[in-house]
Amino acid sequence: MADKAAPDSSRRSERSRRAILDAALELLGELGYPRLTVEAIAARAGVGKQTIYRWWPSKAAVLLDAFTDRGATPEGAEASEGAERAGAALPDTGDLEADLKLVLRAAVDQMNAPAYDLPARALTAEGLVNPELGAHFVAQVLEPPLRLFAERLRAAQDAGQVARDIDPRVAVELVCGPLTHRWLLRTLPLTHEYADAVVETALRGILQK
């Protein structure tokens, strides 16, 4: 009996964990981040509040796990495509402009999709005023795609397409910063046309030649 207890308990734990993460994402869509609470997540998941606090320190920590976990499941794949797909390299057809437009258009679609927008926006907001959570979010969610962009630009530099004196990291932020700015601050519509314009302007520069 004792031999069987451990696997059963671990299966139960995994079932509770999954229910908690699913409840967090569902309730985020229903209540919005400011009104999301650990109590509500516990009630929806059918667990006690203390079960959540045993594993996570805050609603933001639950949400970060729910968000990063989902990218690994088939149903979450769509929300994690494009620039944010960790691990995969960016396309390299030899045409830097076309490759960047393809990836940034996918990033625009992702930022406009509630399944990505809601948790990523909530975690960004929390991270702005909660440096510890913010550091985890940046390291786990933002830095991996930024590194892929930098690698693609370094390859273009090696191929003689990007100027020698360009810092790839600065170039990455020149391309990704404006999209993030519009996405987060909702200053103007975030469209494929905007993504294209950012790529064209960043590649050729603002100055009259």
Next chain:
Amino acid sequence: MADKAAPDSSRRSERSRRAILDAALELLGELGYPRLTVEAIAARAGVGKQTIYRWWPSKAAVLLDAFTDRGATPEGAEASEGAERAGAALPDTGDLEADLKLVLRAAVDQMNAPAYDLPARALTAEGLVNPELGAHFVAQVLEPPLRLFAERLRAAQDAGQVARDIDPRVAVELVCGPLTHRWLLRTLPLTHEYADAVVETALRGILQK
């Protein structure tokens, strides 16, 4: 008697309003935004909680008034210099690169100064998940300097320095987006050197000529 009651009451109101706004900024520095409450602001300002709710719907609304008000007072001027100084035009010496570097270095100093960073960061975070407050923050705080940048770039376009086919608004975001990205997300240090690199890369472009 009735004639004197109104001015007295209006002076008292203005004194309470000032005390509430000052308390909100002080407590933000002491507690951080997540732990800031309307109750704490009321206690520090020496007013009842209902006095605050009579004038503002939330702690974020108090903070937005405190932040935008301060820019109008002498002691707040330092926190509102550079790119964020509403109303003033950007410098135009005829040297676009030098002018942009000057303004963006001032913006970096501002973003790194707690008197600007704390309230602007808290209001940005709140605005990300509270669209109504976010729209007010963007309209009152972010759009005025973005329009000044666009005007400066349009002047450079008229002077033949900026390419004809550039959309000034896209160019503005190409310059301001990367700085905002580093400031808010704390991905890497926000320095004068970074501001210079963003200006140089945006003006000349990433591509090998």
